[in-house]
Every structure is written in structure tokens, then in C-alpha cells.
Amino acid sequence: MFRGEKVLAIIPARKGSKGLLNKNMIELNGKPLIHWTIMSSLKSSFIDDTLVTSDSKEILNYAKVFKIFLKRRPVEFAQDDVSMPQVLNNLFESEPLLSSKYKY
Numbered sequence: 001m002f003r004g005e006k007v008l009a010i011i012p013a014r015k016g017s018k019g020l021l022n023k024n025m026i027e028l029n030g031k032p033l034i035h036w037t038i039m040s041s042l043k044s045s046f047i048d049d050t051l052v053t054s055d056s057k058e059i060l061n062y063a064k065v066f067k068i069f070l071k072r073r074p075v076e077f078a079q080d081d082v083s084m085p086q087v088l089n090n091l092f093e094s095e096p097l098l099s100s101k102y103k104y
Contacts, residue, residue, distance in 0.1 A: 005103030006048045009041040012087055014078040015056035024059055034059055038066050048102070053091055054078075071095065 001007065013024045013034050020026060024034040034052070041050040051069040054060050055078035060070050076082070077090045092099050 001048060002046045002104055006101060007046055007104040008098065008102040009044070009047045009050045010088065010091065011037055011041065011050065011052045012073075012084065013037070013052055013054045013056070013059050014073065015054070015059065016078060016080070018080060022056070022058070024054075024056070025062070032062060034062060038063060038068065042066065042068070051091075051098075053087065 011034075015022050015024070017023045024037075025032045027033075028036065038050060038052065041047050049069060050066070051071060052060065052063045053071040053073045054063075055073045055075055060072060063070055071091060071094070073087065074090065077087050
């Protein structure tokens with residue numbers, strides 16, 4: 001919680017990348033990069049819940065072992081030219097209860 005309000009961490013993790021294809025699954029210290037991002041969110045005293053949104057089955061399958069929310073992102077919202085506001089708008093339009101449950 002932050003200032004008495006619920007906080008949702010949203011981790012956008014697409015499989016495509018301009019530099020490294022599927023970089024979220026590249027290992028660092030024996031764990032995929034997405035592991036470290038999820039763990040940072042789960043360890044934060046300010047974050048109540050964590051949601052990973054991805055177009056990658058591999059990323060979503062890996063993230064299943066954590067007690068977090070998962071949301072498959074449509075391919076059209078996982079392209080290089082798609083902005084983060086577009087990704088978030090799509091998420092909140094498809095999951096309208098999120099905006100009423102979380103302040104941040």
C-alpha cells in the first residue's frame with residue numbers, strides 16, 4: 001500500500017525486441033530476466049499485487065509459478081510502434097475492475 005491505497009505493479013514483457021529477441025527469457029545468474037523483475041515487485045512493501053502482460057506463452061507460463069496476475073496481450077499491442085499508454089488502455093479496457101480496485 002501507498003498512502004493507504006492499493007498499488008498494482010504492471011510488468012509489460014513482450015517477446016519481441018529491437019535488440020535481443022525474447023530478452024525477458026535470457027538468463028542472468030541462472031534465472032530469466034523476467035524472474036528478477038517479478039521478484040523485485042513481490043519484495044516491494046509498496047506493491048500489493050503484480051500483473052504480467054505479455055504476448056509470449058513462454059513468459060506467461062514461466063510467470064505462473066508466482067502468485068501474480070497474468071494477462072495475455074493481443075499481438076496488435078505488442079509491436080515496436082505501440083506506446084505504453086496504448087498497452088495500458090487495452091489492459092484496463094479488457095479488465096475494467098482493475099481501475100476500481102487499485103488507486104496506483
